[in-house]
Amino acid sequence: MKIYNLILLNFYFLQLFPLLFGMNPGEGPSGSQEPAKHRAFNHLKAQISSLLESVDMSPLQRINLEQQYGDYIKQYELYSTEYDNLGLYLNECRNGLKQNQNNPDYDTDKIQEEIEETERMLRALKHHQNTVLGNMQGFYNYVHITFVEGTTDQSHHGQGQPDQSHRGQGRRAGYRGSGSGI
Known part of the structure; x- marks a missing residue:
């Protein structure tokens, strides 16, 4: 079949x-x-x-590139906001621990566990942010290669190579004409 x-x-x-x-x-x-x-x-x-x-190979749906990039930006902003909020909470916990270090009624072990958990969450959020940034870079590369490099057919000079064009060499090359070609 x-x-x-x-x-x-x-x-x-x-x-x-x-x-x-x-x-x-x-x-x-x-x-x-x-x-x-x-x-x-x-x-x-x-x-x-x-x-x-x-045969279980359905055609791919069209991708709205602008919407997909916007989704990456929103996702990154959400992670950034959450990261900032957790950072503020971590500072509050550390300040509270420092201020109440000698207070016998203050549960330092519980606060220390809270600090460690918050630090773990911050590392996870940072990892997610980096993943989204990697996705954004990959997306940018895809769009750039597909729509920019794929549509141009220009040659490029190597890095550090002098330009081989005769333009702009006027006086260095000994040409002192008026530029009219006569």
């Missing part, structure tokens, strides 16, 4: 391929049948999606 599905999927992709490039099967480029192309494209897309779902 899986081989049949793969053959069928291959067939659908072969039918879809010309539609992606603006050609109807068996014809050259055509601009007069736009609605028919869209219907055929949507029909094949639905067939491919259902076929992929039948």
Whole structure:
């Protein structure tokens, strides 16, 4: 059954391929049948999606990049706020322990346990913050590579390499003309 599905999927992709490039099967480029192309494209897309779902490979949902990055920022801000609040609480506990160190009615063991637990929570929050920062950096790299580097085809000079261009060498190279090219 899986081989049949793969053959069928291959067939659908072969039918879809010309539609992606603006050609109807068996014809050259055509601009007069736009609605028919869209219907055929949507029909094949639905067939491919259902076929992929039948082999437990459902198509991925589109990712809203702006929303995902905003979610990372909100998550980082929540961790930062919680980290700051726990830091203030830790300082209060330490100050209370220091002020009541000689007070026999003050339970220093309980406060010391509270300090240790708060420090553990702070380390965990810091780890979560670093994880979110790593996710944000990975997300930035993905967007940069996909949408910035993927769209440019420019050569780059190596770091520390002198520029090999003839521009800007005017007087150093002995050119003293007016720049008019005569």
